[in-house]
Amino acid sequence: MAGPDSPTGPQGPERHDPQSPDPGSPDPPESPESPDQGSEGGPWKRDPGLQPERTRLAWRRTTLACAVAASLAARQALHNGTGPVSVVCAALAALAWLGFLGVAGRRIRAMSAPRPPALSPRAAAAAAGCTLALVAFGAALAR
Numbered sequence: 001m002a003g004p005d006s007p008t009g010p011q012g013p014e015r016h017d018p019q020s021p022d023p024g025s026p027d028p029p030e031s032p033e034s035p036d037q038g039s040e041g042g043p044w045k046r047d048p049g050l051q052p053e054r055t056r057l058a059w060r061r062t063t064l065a066c067a068v069a070a071s072l073a074a075r076q077a078l079h080n081g082t083g084p085v086s087v088v089c090a091a092l093a094a095l096a097w098l099g100f101l102g103v104a105g106r107r108i109r110a111m112s113a114p115r116p117p118a119l120s121p122r123a124a125a126a127a128a129g130c131t132l133a134l135v136a137f138g139a140a141l142a143r
Helices: 050-079 084-110 121-142
Strands: none
Touching: 050 084, 050 121, 084 121
């Protein structure tokens, strides 16, 4: 049975929290920065690392997917004949893709800033509207 002096202690094995310092080790040196401040004493600067890069790549992938959808809409319009409805739907799909390309291009450029602004509700609505328009025109061509 484990006693108070045994390594397991009276309540079972001791648990070591890796975040807490060992009782026998000296305290780590204090950082000159508090958790809320950067090295200059101001707020933390945005990490220019992987997160903005992932966001830029996501916008590029989405733009590529919209380009493929617009190309397939144009192909469908040519395959089914060049009736006025097909031509108008294909042209509007291309226009929706160009609109999305503009929104995405602005957002990709904004992501290169040290602290990019949040996506505005207007830009988000424009991107969603272009995507929905592309879907609608593609669906109209599939009939």
